Amino acid sequence: MNTVLKCNKMTMRFGGLTAVNEFSVEIPEKEIFGLIGPNGAGKTTVFNMITGNLQPTSGMIYFYDKPIVGLKPYQIVSLGMARTFQNIRLFTNLSVLENVLTGFHHKLKYNLFDTILRMPKFSKNEKIMVDMAMELLESVNLKDKADFKASELPYGDRRKVEIARALATGPKMLLLDEPAAGMNPQETLSLMYFIEEIREKFDLTVLLIEHDMKFVMSLCKRIAVLDHGVKIAEGKPEEVQKNPDVIRAYLGDINA
Ligand SMILES: Nc1ncnc2c1ncn2[C@@H]1O[C@H](COP(=O)(O)OP(=O)(O)O)[C@@H](O)[C@H]1O
Ligand SMILES: [Mg+2]
Known part of the structure; x- marks a missing residue:
């Protein structure tokens, strides 16, 4: 399997705050990969670095083996990476x-x-x-x-x-930032089917941010969990769900 996206020790500091600390991940072709974690964990910041909206403080990002750190967002789009935003941005x-x-x-x-x-x-x-x-x-x-x-x-x-x-x-790869946020359970379910459908139809690799763990469980083959900028777990949803560090991170999050 080809690796589509590879992040190697990606770090983002805002002044004294380390929003993302040495985040690494490899996503193969056609996978739907979930990035989850409590509010403020650094998920959107990971997206912003991958899509060129933020320049990482350090670390490397490869898209189909091509280093993309330093490229402008439109250049990354033209390489075949598209995203949606946590707060929908339409005209x-x-x-x-x-x-x-x-x-x-x-x-x-x-x-x-x-x-x-x-x-x-x-x-x-x-x-x-x-x-x-x-x-x-x-x-x-x-x-x-x-x-x-x-x-x-x-x-x-x-x-x-x-x-x-x-x-x-x-796009070859689609990044979705909390696509189910603000949706009712029925809309959420139909969105899940929809994401699976478009992945098949357009041959996509998908990286999905989600706050709500339940949403990603059935859709993603693997997930990674961010907490305070650090990846605390990665693996199959059913394994990650049982991980004590993950349970602790979510218990501390009143919005989960
Ligand atoms: N542009 C920015 N400048 C300063 N701090 C930021 C910026 N973007 C995000 N942060 C901070 O980084 C942390 C992670 O935020 P974010 O990536 O949006 O989390 P998540 O998407 O997991 O909820 C938060 O503490 C947030 O306030
Ligand atoms: Mg976010």
Whole structure:
């Protein structure tokens, strides 16, 4: 199996606070890997370093054996890594379709002149993009709502639009930061099936952050647990769940 993502002793310090301390992980192709831990454990910070939103204080990150520390977020996206955010980030005044179209942004072959002059190349590209975006919306069951404003959708659907936009960048790997946050149990269950479905359909490797341990248990083959920036356990969900350090970390977290 190819290793898709490898983090080697990744550390992030904010002033005196070590948010992530020497975090290492290896994720092979097609795996759904879960990163869990109490609030403030450093999970989002791990994502931000992997996606180039933060430069690690020290450590190495490899994406398909290519070192990616120092690259800009858009460069990492174009290598095939896409993410969603803990707090959904959509253009609320744009339509669902337009939001997904923004995901193709880095792929557009035309320049500003073409756009202004409305050259045939533009229209042709535009048509292809719209077709592809509609296809993506179909696979997230939101084709009927393509013309709705993003702000008009219920929470669960907004999350799916965000995922569709991430898919529009043509990723090999998808990073999801607490995708089930704010969802009711039913929405959460359908999201779980959905993540499994898109992994199959788009041949993805998935790294999933989750606060709620129950959510990752059935979905992930392996999980790692972060507590105060330190990885305290890694392995199969059923093993990790029994780990005394993990139980202690979660008992100390009143929000778990
Ligand atoms: N940009 C930042 N500047 C300073 N401190 C930060 C920053 N981002 C996160 N932190 C701190 O790092 C710690 C880990 O945060 P975060 O990665 O968001 O945790 P999690 O996602 O596990 O809840 C927290 O104490 C948080 O306040
Ligand atoms: Mg977070």
